[in-house]
Amino acid sequence: MTRTDMPPAWDQRSLLTTFLDYARATAVAKCAGLAPEDAGRAPLPGSPLMTLGGLISHLRWVEYYWFEVVFLGAESRVPWTEEDPDREMRIGAERPLTELLAEYEEQSARYRDLVAAADLSAPARRTVRDGVRVTLGWVLMHLIEETSRHNGHVDVLRELADGTTGD
Numbered sequence: 001m002t003r004t005d006m007p008p009a010w011d012q013r014s015l016l017t018t019f020l021d022y023a024r025a026t027a028v029a030k031c032a033g034l035a036p037e038d039a040g041r042a043p044l045p046g047s048p049l050m051t052l053g054g055l056i057s058h059l060r061w062v063e064y065y066w067f068e069v070v071f072l073g074a075e076s077r078v079p080w081t082e083e084d085p086d087r088e089m090r091i092g093a094e095r096p097l098t099e100l101l102a103e104y105e106e107q108s109a110r111y112r113d114l115v116a117a118a119d120l121s122a123p124a125r126r127t128v129r130d131g132v133r134v135t136l137g138w139v140l141m142h143l144i145e146e147t148s149r150h151n152g153h154v155d156v157l158r159e160l161a162d163g164t165t166g167d
Contacts, residue, residue: 003025023144051157058088
């Protein structure tokens with residue numbers, strides 16, 4: 001995945017897809033070269049589920065939920081439940097980071113194709129809060145916000161793991 005925030009054109013689709021890809025690539029880049037044992041470490045005492053592996057797993061499953069379940073209307077296979085609402089974070093802390101990153105990048109490629117073939121104003125098949133049907137454009141904007149917010153967490157966890165900083 002190329003990491004750039006400069007779109008190839010200035011239309012709404014190019015802007016949204018470029019910034020989502022940039023946020024995705026940033027999360028992946030922050031994990032490059034991380035020692036395997038650091039991926040499941042939770043260094044923040046008040047956040048025992050906050051691990052690099054958990055965050056990558058979370059990002060993967062959040063995209064799955066919004067694209068597959070909400071937008072396309074597919075049956076949900078999300079790992080979280082009412083009894084364990086953070087299960088994707090637990091799973092991510094236990095799995096090899098290389099596998100999580102590969103799944104995330106593979107899934108991102110599928111969703112790029114989905115977005116390229118759909119109208120940004122197309123409504124989701126499922127409703128969200130208050131019965132609203134969000135559009136594909138809204139889903140993209142929401143995922144930019146979600147991924148970018150968690151990139152701040154990824155950045156801090158990486159620095160705590162081995163001192164690596166940078167953009």
